[in-house]
Amino acid sequence: MLNVNSHKQIRGIEMENSPKNSRRDFIKKGTRLSLLLTLGAVGGIAAKHLTGEKYVWQIDPFKCTQCGRCATSCVMSPSAVKCIHAYDLCGYCDLCGGYLKPDANQRSTAAENQLCPTAAIQRKYIEEPYFEYVIDESLCIGCAKCVKGCTSFGNGSLHLQIIQNRCLNCNECSIARLCPSEAISRVKASNPYKVKGSFTKEGKS
């Protein structure tokens, strides 16, 4: 501990423009310049891979294995990951693997028959024998139960996507870190979704 009271003034030992001072200044100036050059070098090396494009996180639905971690690992609660329905791929089935539990006792909207834990899928009759399934995003928690059902028994039209206006675009996506199938990667913000249909396995870049 420094004892403040016992200090002695030793002013005047060094003159303002003594050679010692100017040498110190010189060293300081030199170090400052070299630090600036180091920063420039680091910036220069980093600038080699510089991109003017913004990148965001997105799920590749063809790599996704519906493990359910999207619902639990996101920094947001509920997760920024939600189910998206690619209607082009939907078969509009009455017996929907994504909507009904495998052991459902009838094909109805009764709660006990629904696979979705939050009842976020709305089933609507269109015409015999077709039904439309719409995701209510305000209810969806991204658990991928319906995705698993749809991919296993149906066309796979239901799939997970990161909803970009909900995603905080963390520096490192906490779901990507835990994703067992490495399905989440950075994509260009100009093309921020990998919706099935418009993004097919064959046509993906």
Place this chain on the structure above:
Amino acid sequence: MDKWIKIALIFTLLIFSLEGFAQKQRFPKPEFGTGYSQPTPVTPEPRALALEYTDVIVLLIVLSLSSWIAIKDRSRKKMLWLSVFTLLYFGFYRDGCICAIGSVQNVALTIFDPGYAISITTLLFFLLPLIFTLYFGRTFCAGACPLGAIQDLLIVKPLSLPEWLRKTLGILPYLYLALAVLFAATGTDFIICRYDPFVGIFRMDAAFHMVIIGIAFLLMGMFVARPYCRFLCPYGVLLNWMSKFSKWHLAITPAACIQCKLCSDSCPFDAIDYPTDEKQVKQRIWGVNRFLVYAVLIPLWIIIGGYAGSKAHVWISKANPKVYLAELLISKPEVRLDEKNLDVQAFLSSGKSMEMLVDEASVIRRKFYFGGWIAGGFMGLVIGMTLLNQIIFRTKKDYQPNKGNCYSCVRCVTYCPVKN
């Protein structure tokens, strides 16, 4: 003849692949008789790029203002309001991401992994505060860092910590920086972001343990001022280096110091250097010999550190999910039967061979081996330099801010009775 066989082969392949594509739709989309119009999936756009550039401009303005306040205006009140703005904008509005502290990892990753492209915004968030600090001192910490602002605003009754404790805990940021760069460079993890104690408070949403840590830091910060900045912040290490050689810096007194000691207890961060004690002057003769010994010991510290780091690489590399998975599958093959282990099941269903995984894992582990040497050597150098600094004698005439540790928060200025 060969050519025709090839063409025929390509054709058959093409037909098969088309067939495969058609078969993928198990239940073809029906043709509706009634006038059904198919909805399109809603895909909201991400935050516009222009807004990211706005962030950079805001950072530039806040840094300029903060530097102007620290050097020219010297008003604590203005600095306080600036930090409130920073807390609201970069903290609560921008949800704490992206920040300069975390950008260290992006820069490390982009240097070591050519596949990762760093955005202009991130690079500027990394460089701008460092450049400003090189000229004006750590004004970034005072006015432009949301993590600093939230801690600074909650200082209630700061305690002065003994020097040995400050110096010892002061090694932690170097260790944090070394680990963060190591993990980022190997593409393992962004630990600075993951263990950011305040981002959960900015977002009002985080994992339970991080909320607890965040609140604990804030509570501790009421008495130990800015605990994260002083004893953890990895970016603070770089700022400290820059600030030591800054061209201009906040001064406690606008004119000559009259040695009134009024400012001596004003700094909550113990960042004011007191004038040299006569007792220390007497010890100087002893200091020269010790200086030589300590200086000679530095290479030894580096080698010890590097060796320890390289020895620890096996253990540290387990943080990488690929290395972890490969090790798990080799050491416990029975885990393949565990239906609940999602990582193992996803790997088994991915069709990747065990050899590929082991190859990838050993490449990563190799990186950890070299990284361990560098990070360990760096830590050895830090320890050696810290010890050397203990005995280095510098004559100080007045009460001055310690240029490396001072955050330019302008608190001390208000205590100085000298005006102009």
